[in-house]
Amino acid sequence: MMRDERKVKIIDVKESILEDNDKDADLLRQELKNEGIFYVNIMSSPGSGKTTTLLQLLPRLAKEAPCGVLEADIDSDVDALTIAGAGYPSVQVHTGGMCHLDADMSRQGLRELAAELWPAEEKKPAIVFLENVGNLVCPAEFDTGAQLDLVILSVPEGDDKPLKYPLVFQKADAVIVNKIDALEVFDFDLKKFRANVAERGPAPVFAVSAATGEGMDELASWLLAQYREWRNA
Amino acid sequence: MMRDERKVKIIDVKESILEDNDKDADLLRQELKNEGIFYVNIMSSPGSGKTTTLLQLLPRLAKEAPCGVLEADIDSDVDALTIAGAGYPSVQVHTGGMCHLDADMSRQGLRELAAELWPAEEKKPAIVFLENVGNLVCPAEFDTGAQLDLVILSVPEGDDKPLKYPLVFQKADAVIVNKIDALEVFDFDLKKFRANVAERGPAPVFAVSAATGEGMDELASWLLAQYREWRNA
Numbered sequence: 472m473m474r475d476e477r478k479v480k481i482i483d484v485k486e487s488i489l490e491d492n493d494k495d496a497d498l499l500r501q502e503l504k505n506e507g508i509f510y511v512n513i514m515s516s517p518g519s520g521k522t523t524t525l526l527q528l529l530p531r532l533a534k535e536a537p538c539g540v541l542e543a544d545i546d547s548d549v550d551a552l553t554i555a556g557a558g559y560p561s562v563q564v565h566t567g568g569m570c571h572l573d574a575d576m577s578r579q580g581l582r583e584l585a586a587e588l589w590p591a592e593e594k595k596p597a598i599v600f601l602e603n604v605g606n607l608v609c610p611a612e613f614d615t616g617a618q619l620d621l622v623i624l625s626v627p628e629g630d631d632k633p634l635k636y637p638l639v640f641q642k643a644d645a646v647i648v649n650k651i652d653a654l655e656v657f658d659f660d661l662k663k664f665r666a667n668v669a670e671r672g673p674a675p676v677f678a679v680s681a682a683t684g685e686g687m688d689e690l691a692s693w694l695l696a697q698y699r700e701w702r703n704a
Numbered sequence: 705m706m707r708d709e710r711k712v713k714i715i716d717v718k719e720s721i722l723e724d725n726d727k728d729a730d731l732l733r734q735e736l737k738n739e740g741i742f743y744v745n746i747m748s749s750p751g752s753g754k755t756t757t758l759l760q761l762l763p764r765l766a767k768e769a770p771c772g773v774l775e776a777d778i779d780s781d782v783d784a785l786t787i788a789g790a791g792y793p794s795v796q797v798h799t800g801g802m803c804h805l806d807a808d809m810s811r812q813g814l815r816e817l818a819a820e821l822w823p824a825e826e827k828k829p830a831i832v833f834l835e836n837v838g839n840l841v842c843p844a845e846f847d848t849g850a851q852l853d854l855v856i857l858s859v860p861e862g863d864d865k866p867l868k869y870p871l872v873f874q875k876a877d878a879v880i881v882n883k884i885d886a887l888e889v890f891d892f893d894l895k896k897f898r899a900n901v902a903e904r905g906p907a908p909v910f911a912v913s914a915a916t917g918e919g920m921d922e923l924a925s926w927l928l929a930q931y932r933e934w935r936n937a
Contacts, residue, residue, distance in 0.1 A: 517865055545868060608803040635783075
């Protein structure tokens, strides 16, 4: 099998025994600030394009800071292999059936990723993405300790999703509409979607295509601006 | 607002206090057999086309038996309104943030739907679909008491999903690949998808397009065969 040639580290994370995840997430945010990891949580339905969006963003961001990815899944290592194949440190986190990651599960994954991100002595500030479990419900309920929460919604899923999954859009720092190259094939009203998102919260909406790269420069610029602000804070 | 003209019943279901959902699901299946309700649970990611698939199936099935739909969502009533607008009894079930329905939540919804399904004295055997919460993880963990579990996966989501969400494909009595009219736009290998499904279990795979109606006659025939078998059992 091909997989033998391209291996990634797979870790089985344990559900946190801490009762107060929100408190632990704040603690993790502080730990990551001290260590120099800008941690970005990406939430979406299965198949809306988290991995392909990352493949577009990573080269744009890596000019400024080393980048890595935590891939969370119930099972399989296909996404971590894809990211590793593109040349970025990646660790596959298996949740053992759980539909979300909490702060301590993030911490377990980040510990493993740090070794690959910083093989040398010097720890240069880095940007680490979490590809959360594909799910618009549960991940929204758990603070992962990330600095930013991004939500990806792809055109084929429909413009009504902020009505049905309010919390994830309410928590989003930015909303990414992916697969806009397929806008003509599907009945998706971008204006209506923007209005539906605005009902949930003030998150900016970026319209992109991970297939063609459209809109990715703008999204990367916004992310870098957030990263710089965090570094200087 | 338009909504005032087309109303549907919305019920907020309570999480079951029963400890043994599996046992309760078996009990519900027996209750439904006695009442004459063939109950079909549909699971999928958000936006993979549960409602539009139902709009194709309902007229095909309604020739043989009265049909109704339970629409489960965290919030909103858009799907129930769509089904009701097409002329079929529909009840919107709000889960209060929960990512799944269990057997007793099904029972609460079915009780409300029965009144619309059977306004007269005579209770003719009926087919009732549950549009579960859009989520490939949690719904798979709870037996809803349905006779059949269907999984819909749409082409834009990718052919690798049975690797990442094993349980839902393992539990499926049939897998429906929707949006095959968009096969040319997306990198989706139907043969590979069939192989990935086969690794999880023996469920037949139906390739359909809810937009064009392609493949719907075959799927409806299969469902009717299951329904007849259940009636005669």
